[in-house]
Amino acid sequence: MDHLAYDIEDFLCDVSFQRYCLGNDDADVVYWSRWVAAHPEKKHQLEKAKKLYFELNGNITDRHFRADYAAFKEAFSKRKAGYIVDEDNHEPVKVKLWPRIIVAASIVFAIGAGLWFYQTAQQKGGRATIMANDIKPGKNIATMTLANGQVINLSDAKRGVVIDAAQLSYSDGSSLEHLSEGNTINNLEKIMISTPRGGQYQVELPDGTKVWLNAASSISFPSSFSGLDRRMVELSGEAYFEVTKTKTKHIPFVVSSNGQEVEVLGTHFNINAYTDESSIKTTLLEGLVRVSNAAKTKEAKTAEIVIHPGEQAQFARGLIRTNQVDVGEVMSWKEGYFQFNNADIKAIMRQISRWYDVDVRYEGATPELAFSGEIQRNLSISRVLKILNKSGVHFRIEGKEVIVMP
Amino acid sequence: MKDGADLIWLKFKEGDEEAFLELYRMHYLGLINYGIKLTGDREIANECLTNMLMQLWDSRLKLPEVTNVRAYLITCLKRVAFSHFKSVQTRRIKEGKAVDLMEEGLSQADYFDAIQNNSVLRSALLKAMEVLTEREKELIKLKFFDDLDYDEIADKCGITKRTAYNITHDAIKKLRESLKEKNGEDYYSLLCIVIFLTLYLK
Numbered sequence: 344m345d346h347l348a349y350d351i352e353d354f355l356c357d358v359s360f361q362r363y364c365l366g367n368d369d370a371d372v373v374y375w376s377r378w379v380a381a382h383p384e385k386k387h388q389l390e391k392a393k394k395l396y397f398e399l400n401g402n403i404t405d406r407h408f409r410a411d412y413a414a415f416k417e418a419f420s421k422r423k424a425g426y427i428v429d430e431d432n433h434e435p436v437k438v439k440l441w442p443r444i445i446v447a448a449s450i451v452f453a454i455g456a457g458l459w460f461y462q463t464a465q466q467k468g469g470r471a472t473i474m475a476n477d478i479k480p481g482k483n484i485a486t487m488t489l490a491n492g493q494v495i496n497l498s499d500a501k502r503g504v505v506i507d508a509a510q511l512s513y514s515d516g517s518s519l520e521h522l523s524e525g526n527t528i529n530n531l532e533k534i535m536i537s538t539p540r541g542g543q544y545q546v547e548l549p550d551g552t553k554v555w556l557n558a559a560s561s562i563s564f565p566s567s568f569s570g571l572d573r574r575m576v577e578l579s580g581e582a583y584f585e586v587t588k589t590k591t592k593h594i595p596f597v598v599s600s601n602g603q604e605v606e607v608l609g610t611h612f613n614i615n616a617y618t619d620e621s622s623i624k625t626t627l628l629e630g631l632v633r634v635s636n637a638a639k640t641k642e643a644k645t646a647e648i649v650i651h652p653g654e655q656a657q658f659a660r661g662l663i664r665t666n667q668v669d670v671g672e673v674m675s676w677k678e679g680y681f682q683f684n685n686a687d688i689k690a691i692m693r694q695i696s697r698w699y700d701v702d703v704r705y706e707g708a709t710p711e712l713a714f715s716g717e718i719q720r721n722l723s724i725s726r727v728l729k730i731l732n733k734s735g736v737h738f739r740i741e742g743k744e745v746i747v748m749p
Numbered sequence: 750m751k752d753g754a755d756l757i758w759l760k761f762k763e764g765d766e767e768a769f770l771e772l773y774r775m776h777y778l779g780l781i782n783y784g785i786k787l788t789g790d791r792e793i794a795n796e797c798l799t800n801m802l803m804q805l806w807d808s809r810l811k812l813p814e815v816t817n818v819r820a821y822l823i824t825c826l827k828r829v830a831f832s833h834f835k836s837v838q839t840r841r842i843k844e845g846k847a848v849d850l851m852e853e854g855l856s857q858a859d860y861f862d863a864i865q866n867n868s869v870l871r872s873a874l875l876k877a878m879e880v881l882t883e884r885e886k887e888l889i890k891l892k893f894f895d896d897l898d899y900d901e902i903a904d905k906c907g908i909t910k911r912t913a914y915n916i917t918h919d920a921i922k923k924l925r926e927s928l929k930e931k932n933g934e935d936y937y938s939l940l941c942i943v944i945f946l947t948l949y950l951k
Contacts, residue, residue, distance in 0.1 A: 352921035367774040399893035401782045415799050422803050721792050
């Protein structure tokens with residue numbers, strides 16, 4: 344069939360296209376990548392079809408597949424190295440050199456690791472092991488603070504909370520128990536939702552805007568936006584926004600964080616405003632946003648910029664510059680991954696510290712590292728550190744502290 | 750479907766590593782979705798899938814010559830997931846439900862749960878799905894969630910391959926129209942950009 348005449352449903356029903364989306368067949372991936380490069384006018388349609396495909400397949404994306412497949416291949420090569428073939432099946436025994444090298448390397452590693460564990464255990468009075476010190480990844484937890492100071496712990500069994508005028512509920516429709524005793528929320532009362540280190544949460548604002556809060560972040564907003572000419576929210580930390588367009592009049596949605604203001608009408612974007620990062624980074628996925636200095640002085644007027652999808656504005660000391668960025672890397676946290684692209688150890692450890700709720704200390708020289716790769720956020724900390732360890736950095740866990748060593 | 754044992758399966762039995770990886774790639778989606786519904790957890794499902802295939806690799810010489818690889822793998826995954834429940838006594842899933850799944854496989858309701866659970870946004874998709882007939886919903890689930898090919902769907906539903914394709918195709922078309930009515934997507938985002946630019950240029 345002529346693919347140029349394809350509509351979205353034609354793409355979706357094409358098995359080869361499905362494999363291209365999931366990335367589980369190299370030939371299909373090459374074919375469709377080349378095809379779309381040759382027909383850029385169909386790119387938009389293809390992207391839409393791909394998006395719908397992932398929604399229909401239960402949200403298993405190419406990213407999931409790549410990570411799972413890589414882990415599987417690694418598990419497999421380990422298995423092969425350690426497995427002795429059943430001899431009474433008349434299989435010709437091929438003598439390969441590399442499995443032996445792996446076995447030899449494993450033994451050396453095992454002895455090395457043994458010595459290392461032994462030494463560490465010695466240092467700590469002979470009882471501690473790395474497993475005993477393992478730390479679980481973050482989960483869905485957050486607190487909600489009302490204007491009267493009441494603090495409500497949001498259930499870790501739910502993914503998100505919906506704030507709709509006078510009513511509060513979890514995103515699956517079940518209600519929040521704590522408010523039933525006549526403790527209603529007044530109109531325009533300020534609400535704050537915060538995640539601790541090691542927490543994340545979804546919030547649906549009164550206007551239907553969806554917010555994904557990363558760890559150690561908080562957002563404040565009024566309990567209703569009705570009658571306001573700007574939908575103002577305040578953010579600290581990191582969040583991804585899917586802003587709803589207002590129906591009748593176009594009321595701008597404004598996110599202020601640490602001196603920066605981002606103004607939008609209805610778009611998808613991510614703001615990283617952690618105070619321990621060097622700049623506030625606003626990354627746009629869809630639509631248009633305007634980034635500006637909140638201090639509306641004359642000089643600050645120049646510090647105002649419109650960014651387009653795929654661009655990132657970096658705001659530092661009142662100045663803004665833009666870059667093209669890898670949106671996948673920026674959004675990886677929301678999809679359940681750490682994704683690094685030539686990241687140095689400090690940038691990596693800042694993310695680990697927030698997600699695993701640990702403090703980080705450097706012992707000796709700070710290791711030089713330019714790490715690239717994806718790591719799942721649902722792994723325990725020891726597994727993540729093990730992966731980083733392969734790049735030549737060493738770690739030790741002591742209580743809630745991770746010590747980084749060259 | 751073709752007669753006789755599956756060729757890739759035979760190669761895998763002979764110890765062909767590339768064929769083994771091919772099995773993983775081909776059946777990944779159907780198996781991981783099945784595993785997630787069985788265990789209620791992506792990571793556990795992935796662990797079960799890896800363990801299951803590793804066990805198959807170790808015992809490949811003793812395995813039967815399978816015709817329907819997919820069905821065979823699903824059965825193996827069920828077994829591994831079940832023993833996982835027993836050993837870990839995971840509390841994520843109620844015993845009763847696990848047993849139901851063992852007996853009957855996945856229902857359509859499970860599919861909708863899976864779509865719904867993934868994001869609050871997906872409720873738009875679920876609403877849009879209401880316009881589909883039961884048959885259409887079933888085929889969408891078989892095609893995209895279970896990741897069956899059209900031959901398998903045809904077999905399962907007692908229709909021809911062509912019909913299987915056509916029903917799926919029409920269902921997607923209806924689904925998109927229904928989604929569009931709800932969002933007015935293209936028109937709206939264009940309007941939004943225009944309005945934004947006007948405001949901005951002022």
